[in-house]
Amino acid sequence: MTTPVIGRRWTNWGGNQQSLATDVLTPGTVDELAAQVKEASTSGRRIKAVGSGHSFTSIAVADDQRLLLHRLAGLISVDGPLVTVQAGMQLATLNAVLAEHGLAMPNLGDIDQQTVAGAISTGTHGTGIEFSTIASCVEAVKLVTGAGELLTIGKDDPLLNAARVGLGALGVLVEVTLRCVEAFTLLAEETPMALADVLAGLDDWIPAHDHVEFYWYPYTDRAQLKINNRVPANDRPLSKFRGWLDDEFLSNTVFAGVMRLGKALPGTVPTISAVAARALTARTYTERSDRVFCTPRRVHFTEMEYEVPRAALPEVIAALPRVIGELPFKVQFPVEVRFTGPDDIWLSHGYGRQSAYVAVHQFTGVEYEPYFRAVEAVCQPLGGRPHWGKLHYRSADDLRPVYEKFDDFVAVRDRLDPARVFTNEYLDRVLG
Numbered sequence: 145m146t147t148p149v150i151g152r153r154w155t156n157w158g159g160n161q162q163s164l165a166t167d168v169l170t171p172g173t174v175d176e177l178a179a180q181v182k183e184a185s186t187s188g189r190r191i192k193a194v195g196s197g198h199s200f201t202s203i204a205v206a207d208d209q210r211l212l213l214h215r216l217a218g219l220i221s222v223d224g225p226l227v228t229v230q231a232g233m234q235l236a237t238l239n240a241v242l243a244e245h246g247l248a249m250p251n252l253g254d255i256d257q258q259t260v261a262g263a264i265s266t267g268t269h270g271t272g273i274e275f276s277t278i279a280s281c282v283e284a285v286k287l288v289t290g291a292g293e294l295l296t297i298g299k300d301d302p303l304l305n306a307a308r309v310g311l312g313a314l315g316v317l318v319e320v321t322l323r324c325v326e327a328f329t330l331l332a333e334e335t336p337m338a339l340a341d342v343l344a345g346l347d348d349w350i351p352a353h354d355h356v357e358f359y360w361y362p363y364t365d366r367a368q369l370k371i372n373n374r375v376p377a378n379d380r381p382l383s384k385f386r387g388w389l390d391d392e393f394l395s396n397t398v399f400a401g402v403m404r405l406g407k408a409l410p411g412t413v414p415t416i417s418a419v420a421a422r423a424l425t426a427r428t429y430t431e432r433s434d435r436v437f438c439t440p441r442r443v444h445f446t447e448m449e450y451e452v453p454r455a456a457l458p459e460v461i462a463a464l465p466r467v468i469g470e471l472p473f474k475v476q477f478p479v480e481v482r483f484t485g486p487d488d489i490w491l492s493h494g495y496g497r498q499s500a501y502v503a504v505h506q507f508t509g510v511e512y513e514p515y516f517r518a519v520e521a522v523c524q525p526l527g528g529r530p531h532w533g534k535l536h537y538r539s540a541d542d543l544r545p546v547y548e549k550f551d552d553f554v555a556v557r558d559r560l561d562p563a564r565v566f567t568n569e570y571l572d573r574v575l576g
Contacts (some may be wrong), residue, residue, distance in 0.1 A: 146167035148399050152225075154210060155199040157257075158446045159508045160535075165210035172215040172296060174286075181316065182292025184209060187564050191317045192568050196234065198255065200447050202264065202570040203311065213261065216318060221388050222247075225324050226283060231317040239434040247324040250277040251355070252437035261317040266492050266533030267309045271435060271482035272355040279308040280487045282324045287315035290561030294318075305549075306556040311532055313571050314560045327500035330436040331375040338422035342460065350483055359478040360461070362468050365416035368424055368478075372436055398537070406476045407510055413474035424464045445477060448516040449503035449531040450523040451493035454483060455499040457513025460522055467518045475515060475556040477505035490549035493529040503534070532574075540576035 150170060154163045157292045170178035184191050192206035213232030220228040223246050226289040229238060235256040242248050251270040255461060258268060285307050286299045295315065297303045307314055337551065342358050349356050355372040406413045452460055459480075468475050480503040484494045492500065504519050506512035516535055520528075529546050530536030554575060561567075 150212065152210075154194065154197070154206070156199065156204065158200045158444055159204055159365050160200060160446050161197075161202050162207040162208070163207060165208065165448065165560075167209045170211055170213045171211070171213075174288070175218070177211075177216070177316060178288050178292045178294055178316065180209075180211075180291070180292075181288050181565060185291055185563055186565075189565075190567065191316070191565055193261035193312055193566070196257050197233075198258045198262065200535045201268055201533060202568065203405065203533060204262075205568055205570065211316065213259065213316075213318075217259075220319060222408075223324075226258065226321055227324050228284075228319055229260060230369050231259065231285075231320050233260050234258070235260065235263055237432040239438070242324055243327060243432065243434070246327050247396045248327045249278070250281065250323070250325045252278065252434055254437065254439055255267055255441055256434065256438040257441075260320050260322075262533075264308060264320065265312050265317065267489075267491070267531060268533065269482070269484055269494070270355065271357040271484065271501075273350050273483055273485045274354070276484050276487035277309065277471050277489065277492050279489055279492065281324070282308045282317075282320055283323050284321040285315050285317055286319035288476045288562075289315045290563055290565040295560070303556060305489050306491075306553050308489045309532070311571060312566055313557050313573070313575060315566065322537065328374050328433050329377060329430050330433050331428070331430050332436045333373075333428045335371075335416045335424075335426045337367060337369055338367050339461075342369050343461065345369075345458075356529045357480065357482040360464070361417045361478050362475045363417045365409045366424075374433075377430070377432060385534050400557050404476065407507055410474045413476055417476075422462070440564045444508040445505045446508060447503055447505045448512075448519060448536055449501055449534040450501045450519065450528045450536075451501050451531065452523050452526050452565050454498040454527045456526040456528075457481070457502070459526065460500075460519075463522045464519070467522065469514070471515055471518070472513075473511050475504075476507050476510065478503055490545060490553045491532070493531060495547065495549070498543075501531070541574050543574060 146429040152165050152168060169180050171180060181191060187575060190208040191211050193211040194204045217232035218230050219241050234259050238260060239256060251272055253268050253270045267277045269277040286296050289295050297307050308431055309406055338362050353371045353373050358367050358369045360367045482501045484499045486497050487494050520537060527546055529537055
């Protein structure tokens with residue numbers, strides 16, 4: 145676990161959110177944390193738990209007391225496939241711990257720097273039509289309520305489907321029990337191809353493979369298709385040199401240079417995008433699952449990601465060239481598209497339907513709001529749901545209609561945090 149910088153001033157990973165807390169709390173035990181929450185409740189103060197700062201929204205912005213959980217980040221128990229950890233553990237640490245016990249998460253996103261609490265609370269997800277958010281693996285949680293009481297919510301408790309994607313609004317997660325699977329190896333196949341061919345093949349590829357996603361390069365008709373499947377053995381590992389070349393040198397070192405060039409000389413961006421798309425080469429390799437799912441991200445950016453019903457994806461993709469072409473600036477990052485199946489978590493983006501996720505990015509320090517608002521304007525009328533940890537401009541009034549259990553969630557919030565000890569401006573906006 146990376147120890148956070150403990151200071152009153154805080155900036156998120158993307159560099160687009162900052163706050164200056166009155167106090168910084170670093171409890172070392174659950175009892176200490178509960179006492180701090182109880183004191184805040186009786187004195188009318190607020191506490192905001194902050195993970196690794198990987199959300200681009202202001203969900204973790206604290207203007208009173210900032211709470212860090214890096215001292216509550218240990219392994220509690222392994223009971224067959226059920227693994228209980230303290231909620232401040234980073235996903236990278238979790239993956240290493242699981243591997244030591246012959247286990248793995250069944251699916252992951254492409255970044256492993258989030259804390260377990262932060263990842264599940266915001267609806268972090270990977271891709272694969274048989275999978276949903278990471279939170280769908282949660283079997284039980286322990287949290288400290290707004291009254292400073294420790295509450296255990298088990299598998300059969302109806303509150304679990306509120307608490308699994310809780311936005312930090314119901315309490316401070318301190319323990320999470322995850323249902324894991326036996327460790328497995330993935331065969332990764334990455335293929336550059338025409339965007340039209342990718343779109344034409346999706347309906348066949350998505351059900352036929354474990355994990356399917358693609359990237360589209362703006363100002364081009366080119367895309368990169370990524371397919372991962374479970375295989376019995378690690379018989380074709382990527383060479384250390386090729387791994388370094390692709391994931392460190394090209395994806396981070398060179399990419400950072402390209403981003404800086406595009407920022408300084410925006411007119412070069414379409415040419416750079418076209419060259420990058422044409423320079424992509426296919427690669428196939430096998431590796432431990434988390435090492436395929438997760439890749440280093442050292443080039444910082446801002447991001448918005450929208451979930452839409454899978455059937456609506458062609459309409460979104462068709463609109464993107466027009467949206468990008470009308471912007472007063474250039475888009476440097478590829479557009480990422482992933483797919484998940486339905487779940488029953490109340491505030492999960494994938495609640496009740498098969499989903500396509502469309503993620504748009506801009507290099508840190510580059511203008512993004514007109515781009516993100518334009519993409520949101522395409523997705524919102526299609527019933528789109530914004531990722532809770534990615535930038536969006538929605539509020540409770542227009543989010544309520546796309547979440548069947550929205551009012552049920554708010555009722556649980558009223559019960560567990562009636563004094564709104566855990567609120568901030570973001571939660572006031574999206575929950576009312």
